[in-house]
Amino acid sequence: MKTTIEEIEQQIAGEFENFEDWLEKYNYIIEMGKDLPLINEKFKTKQNLISGCQSSVWLHADYKDGLVFFSADSDAVITKGIVNMLIRVLSGQTPEDIISSQLTFIDEVGLKEHLSPTRSNGLVSMIKQMKFYALAFQTKYGA
Amino acid sequence: MIKVDFNIDKVRKDFPILSREIYKRPLVYFDNAATNQKPVQVLNRMDLYYENQNSNIHRGVHFLSQEATSAYEEARETIKTFINAHSRSEVVFTKGTTDAINLVAHSLGRKLLKAGDEILITFMEHHSNIVPWQMVCETTGAYLKVCNITEKGEIDIEDFKTKLSRKTRIVALNHVSNTLGTINPVKEIIKITHDAGALVLIDGAQAVAHLQVDVQDLDCDFYCFSGHKIYAPMGTGVLYGKEDILDKMPPYQGGGEMIAMVSFEKTTYNELPFKFEAGTPNVGGALGLEAAIKYVNGFGLATLAGYEDDLLKYGTEKLLQIEGLRIYGESALKTGVISFNLNKVHSYDAGTLIDKFGIAVRTGHLCTQPLVGFFGVPGFIRASFAMYNTKQEIDKLVEAVIKTREMLL
Ligand SMILES: Cc1ncc(COP(=O)(O)O)c(C=O)c1O
Secondary structure, three states: OOOOHHHHHHHHHHHHHOOOOHHHHHHHHHHHHHOOOOOOHHHOOOOOEEEOOOOEEEEEEEEEOOEEEEEEEEOOHHHHHHHHHHHHHHOOEOHHHHHHOOOOHHHHOOOHHHHOHHHOOOHHHHHHHHHHHHHHHHHHHOO | OOOOOOOHHHHHHOOHHHHOEEOOEEOEEOEOOOOOOOOHHHHHHHHHHHHHHOOOOOOOOOHHHHHHHHHHHHHHHHHHHHHOOOOHHHEEEEOOHHHHHHHHHHHHHHHOOOOOOEEEEEOOOOHHHOHHHHHHHHHHOOEEEEEOEOOOOOEOHHHHHHHOOOOEEEEEEEOEOOOOOEEOOHHHHHHHHHHOOOEEEEEOOOOOOOOOOOHHHHOOOEEEEEHHHOOOOOOOEEEEEOHHHHHHOOOOOOOOOOEEEEOOOOEEEOOOOHHHOOOOOOHHHHHHHHHHHHHHHHHOHHHHHHHHHHHHHHHHHHHHOOOOEEEEOOOOOEOOEEEEEEOOOOHHHHHHHHHHOOEEOEEEOOOOHHHHHHHOOOOEEEEEOOOOOOHHHHHHHHHHHHHHHHHHO
16 A cells, blocks of 8 residues: 555654754755755746745646656745655645645644745645646546 | 934833744844834824824814814824925825825826836836836836946946936936835936936835935925834825926826815816825824824934944944855945845745744845846845844844854755
8 A cells, every 4th residue: 555645744744743943843844955856957947837926936747657746846945845745745646635635734843834825935836736737637537 | 403312222112012022032123124113102192093083084073073184284294394395285195105106107197198208217116116107108108217226236327317318207216225225316316307307206115214304405306105114004105296296287096085076077176285185094094104203203313324324334244244145235325224145045045044033034025026136036135124123133133144054054
């Protein structure tokens, strides 16, 4: 059995449990943000760009054997760290699971502020776009 | 103005919000260019209005309405004196700077501007002083011209002279740049522009809390500012316009207050400044603005400017000691605004971490996207000072920036 979205979310929440303060937490996110590469350079196109006022995100999606695979990048390290977690959770899952995912871990690990629509860092649009890709693949290849 | 003792501890006590803690640390508020905090003197004045005087103005003969009307008109008088306008008719209450600029742009667009005319702005304008003019260009067929700036963040006067032409009808520029802090040589620019036969609008949003403005001495045709950037409530602002020019301009919005006679055949408009004040105004806000001006006058703008300049010099020196830090806006004439970046660090990352130290700075394009393009950066980190900030707070910022740099590099 492959790991489900909820299981990965729980794993991530577990990783954050041990952090004593925001410094440790952000150091970890920054480390994840520096973990590269998250996307093939050739996919960093204008078409794949999601511009926010504060930071920008590139997102690319592939469909293989009934699963959706995402790769992404951001110009800001903290945004990229969060992008990294979102990919860990959603990449390699079925369109159905991606569409219905709640992504509660973001709130659990105390990063909800980064998903506020006024923050304008590209993340909210990125999640929307991930679900949109899943829906498109489902419509195109679904049973 | 007489120099008074400036007791910073006493000043800080006037601003209740400064005792807040953010993430269990005392708040350091360095986002004053976006909006500054309000002293109790302003808050009390608004409370008093709503508790004791609230009534619609210019309409009733009853006691309260008369009292509210007088208070409102006295506030106008205070503002007139504050900017040294020639008459009260030249002081129009607005919602803020944006509202004032839109008023002028749209009113002129209805009468003065025609296809082929030119509007000249600068590269360092706030979006509020770009977009209204673009909208007017679209409806009239006028062209928007943009004067260049230098690497130091100053207006390129030679370029200005080149772009100012016989077709230029209006020049619109800021007195002080919200991103660079540059104090622009507006008096000189106004003179050059008038010699070329065009009008000048000055966006004074970032100036009024930091410099003594004298509209007669400047000789500008329009001057705009927002109350909320001078310790007064949001939703208040002022358009100053020379009387003979305002007189010739058509109203911007229609409604109550701005009319003399209404019939379905023809409506005649009220006299200045009421012609431009359609609808029930923000009376409580205007009284708060008056209280803020009195509060500022109590110290004298020269005293405040001197104190803030000290903070600017201190902050600039300390921040520049951090490796890889660059400051945008290097003019010798600046208000207390420091926009900077750390080499290879994205402003969003820096802003996110600096916030965690309980320090409020602004990050991003700061409503000046052309400047982001000019300097080729994703955004800026901006610390901007007000009368209640201290050097100790700057030390905390410097410490936070050093820590932020360590974490991100
Ligand atoms: C230079 C400048 N112009 C215009 C504005 C717009 O002011 P308001 O939003 O109060 O209308 C601002 C405020 O950020 C500003 O800094």
